[in-house]
Amino acid sequence: MNEASDLLLADHLKKLKLPTVLREYEKQARQCAAENKGHVPYLSRLIELELIDRERRMVERRIKAAKFPAPKSLDSFDFKAIAALNKVQVLELARCGWIERRENVIALGPSGTGKTHIALGLGLAACQRGLPVRFITAAALVHELIEARDEKRLLRLQKQMLAPKLLIIDELGFVPLSKTGAELLFELVSQRYERSSTLITSNLPFEEWTETFGSERLTGALLDRLTHHVSILEMNGESYRLGQSRKTTQKH
Missing domain, CATH: 3.40.50.300 (P-loop containing nucleotide triphosphate hydrolases)
Incomplete structure (x- = not known):
């Protein structure tokens, strides 16, 4: 990808609120290429990472909103x-x-x-x-x-x-x-x-x-x-x- 394409993709991912995909797409592309995996496993891995990260952020927001004096498990x-x-x-x-x-x-x-x-x-x-x-x-x-x-x-x-x-x-x-x-x-x-x-x-x-x-x-x-x-x-x-x-x- 050239620099213009990179900037455009980054802009689209920010607008779609996909920060994990933005952070991971190059690294995961290299990894999937090294493992000889196609575009579907690559895309699947990216989306899975985004979902895991999104759930973690949602849990953090709920914990903050709960106003616990200290988080204890x-x-x-x-x-x-x-x-x-x-x-x-x-x-x-x-x-x-x-x-x-x-x-x-x-x-x-x-x-x-x-x-x-x-x-x-x-x-x-x-x-x-x-x-x-x-x-x-x-x-x-x-x-x-x-x-x-x-x-x-x-x-x-x-x-x-x-x-x-x-x-x-x-x-x-x-x-x-x-x-x-x-x-x-x-x-x-x-x-x-x-x-x-x-x-x-x-x-x-x-x-x-x-x-x-x-x-x-x-x-x-x-x-x-x-x-x-x-x-x-x-x-x-x-x-x-x-x-x-x-x-x-x-x-x-």
């Missing part, structure tokens, strides 16, 4: 440290069928038992399977909802929070909610009920959720919706973080 979780946690159940949840069925997951256990890590791992698995995810702490979510209501943009925020196939609400129960905050959170969970999946982590058993929501009626109605189609992860045990910290200290 289930591969790095030490299931032996939390004997109460059902590893088979967690790995089955990582297949994301429950999200397709619009079911919920609730992870319960004391502080430090790895609930957030499991939530992040399941969120990452969902991103890798092409599902939009959003991660937020309960306190931050309630703060955003109250602020949006005060600024008359609550409907817009609710719409944003309804969009993800999976909404992860972390650390419910760490801070008691105001009456307004509790009602707004209940409203959002109700809107997502049987439309999309919600994953909640909490340091409180269900019978103590009234302390967070301040109303038995509201707590009962919320639990009715959350637990209608739910997988519950029991994560009672010694602090996972403390155990990990001890291991690190012993290594040094």
Whole structure:
């Protein structure tokens, strides 16, 4: 190919948004020529590389949009440290069928038992399977909802929070909610009920959720919706973080 043809091809590939083909076509041409392969295997290899790269970029965009505090996979979780946690159940949840069925997951256990890590791992698995995810702490979510209501943009925020196939609400129960905050959170969970999946982590058993929501009626109605189609992860045990910290200290 001459220089004019090269420039024209590069321009076409940029317009078609095929950056991997642009980057690889010369190298793959040389390789296929060396292997005595025709134009169809050459083209097939280029398109396959483009698709692999495109999927990787899409996963990266979904992870960024999810706003994870840190990307953590289930591969790095030490299931032996939390004997109460059902590893088979967690790995089955990582297949994301429950999200397709619009079911919920609730992870319960004391502080430090790895609930957030499991939530992040399941969120990452969902991103890798092409599902939009959003991660937020309960306190931050309630703060955003109250602020949006005060600024008359609550409907817009609710719409944003309804969009993800999976909404992860972390650390419910760490801070008691105001009456307004509790009602707004209940409203959002109700809107997502049987439309999309919600994953909640909490340091409180269900019978103590009234302390967070301040109303038995509201707590009962919320639990009715959350637990209608739910997988519950029991994560009672010694602090996972403390155990990990001890291991690190012993290594040094």
